[in-house]
Amino acid sequence: MGKVKVLLIEDEITLAKIIKDTLESVGFDVCLAYDGEEGLKLFFESKPDVLISDIMMPKISGLDVVQRIRKTDQTTPVIFLTAKTEVDDVVAGFEIGANDYIRKPFAMKELIVRIKALTGRVSSKEESEQRIFNIGDYEFDADKGILLYMPTCDTEQLPNRETEVLKRFCQNFGSIVPMQNILLELWGNDDFFCARSLQVLITRIRHRLSKDKRIHIINIRGNGYKLSLD
Structure with a gap:
């Protein structure tokens, strides 16, 4: 590298x-x-x-x-x-x-x-960690940062920080991911400005996943976010 x-x-x-x-x-x-x-x-x-x-x-x-x-x-x-x-x-x-x-x-x-x-140069976890996730009609390669919409085979290359956030949601599918944890791990700070940056980033991720209406990123106010599928 x-x-x-x-x-x-x-x-x-x-x-x-x-x-x-x-x-x-x-x-x-x-x-x-x-x-x-x-x-x-x-x-x-x-x-x-x-x-x-x-x-x-x-x-x-x-x-x-x-x-x-x-x-x-x-x-x-x-x-x-x-x-x-x-x-x-x-x-x-x-x-x-x-x-x-x-x-x-x-x-x-x-x-x-x-x-x-x-830039994705955060400390890596074990190589055996799951890298490919299925989210409804999407397949997400967390290693390469590629989001595939399977019905049409359209792909998107996610920026590094969006990749890291979506990976955390996938690893904890159906469970709350504390907002403070995300901020401290990826921003190094949990102040208002970093929280605002995270909100904007999650809006972008929601848009990328919007072709499958069953997918939701739920804001658990005062706690964090949860990725779910109807």
Whole structure:
């Protein structure tokens, strides 16, 4: 398994260099841009495994960068770094296709955990673990992140974090998966912003499974989620 390629777009030069040096010290390959325009160009040139971007930047904002990227690329994970904490800004980021959101200042360890979760480089379990799950009319390959709709043989490639969440639902089919467990395992934090990110992600999974009306992902308020089949 090769190095994870990270594109970092951050206009605070000192912070950008600290993040770059830290990530490279733990094995990531980091490409750096100091404004949105340069970052957008480098994204399509370098084809990173994950994009980390500030929101407020010169020339093109982080929101605009991601909005343009999502027109042709819906799967590359995106993490926003920002000092802005307004709920509307967080929601706007998720609605245009961001996968995660970290508020400044943050611990580098937290950023590393989130990158690994988004790129599927979390600690692996035993090889004998079940990888293929049948969900109504769907077959889900949790190892490859491929969702197959069997009646038409249509397939979808799920982003890494959607794969990890759906895998947990399948492994605990018919039982509640605590929301806090999902957040801590895949986001490294269980605050409001991470919970909002999870809600958006589950909406996407529901949409992917919507061809079979028997399938439900039930929100057990204050507890977690349950995958069920009528």
